[in-house]
Amino acid sequence: MQLAFSTNAFTSYSLTDAIKAIAAAGYAGVEIMADVPHAYPPKMTPEKIAETRHAIAECRMGISNVNAFMLKAVGDFWHPSWIEQDRVKREQRLRHTIDSLKLAQALGARTVSTEAGGPLDGVDRDTARKWFDEGILCALDAAEHCCVKLLIEPEPGLLIENVDQAEEFFTRFRSPWLGLNFDVGHFFCVGADLRRAIRRFAPYIGHVHIEDIGADRRHHHLIPGRGAIDFGAVFDALRSAGYDGWVTVELYTEGATPVEAAVAALKHLKRFLN
DSSP states (O other), X not given: OEEEEEGGGOTTSOHHHHHXXXXXXXXXXXXXXXXXXXXXXXXXXXXXXXXHHHHHHHTTOEEEEEEOSXXXXXXXXXXXXTTOSSHHHHHXXXXXXXXXXXXXXXXXXXXXXXXXXXXXXXXXXXXXXXXXXXXXXXXXXXXXXXXOEEEEEOOTTSSSOSHHHHHHXXXXXXXXXXXXXXXXXXXXXXXXXXXXXHHHHTXXXXXEEEOBOOTTOOSOOBOTTSSSOOHHHHHHHHHXXXXXXXXXXXXXXXXXXXXXXXXXXXXXXXXXXX
């Protein structure tokens, strides 16, 4: 396993400067935010893609993931979602995901993460599940074409937020181009036994997000070491499950002091890699 840091904490930086800052903090990899102000696909010209690839190569880093969860360029953290009542907005989410898969291919990334449906916002669960499945099926065609895996990220308050719902989703899809973005903090928020959840989803985990969460399990990302998560148990479980991919620190909540947050997180987490 290697540690990466997400650029979504560096929204006051350009993408190139964010990559350089994350490298200087000591990380082996970087997660690219496929949204403004970093790598919103419609604004990623061939020149911008080449500049990004050059910065990553110059810093001798890898790309852990392309994060296509947020879509603040046209909405917010969760909207437009896969399960909007407005079909046009559902199509915006699908188009963003397909464009992000193409961007990942151009950058040389292997995975793209997306939200697990979205907030229900008055939509009944059966209808939401139908719309979500339809959207994912379309996106999987693009994932296969791009040779980039699409990862679903459960989150508190979304259509899929807990272990049982995620497991039910994966029983309906059997594609080598579909997997799980295992966000440690999100599963902790909904009361999951993290060791058990990692074992349960071992065949599907394509990437890991990590952050700390307070003892009250409120969904607010904290710098690792400042909350209640047992990271020793988490890394032991990942090793036991045979996971040897990227673990990306996601601290979009630390936008005021991203460098300090990145340094503090690495200092706390690197002991668990040995």
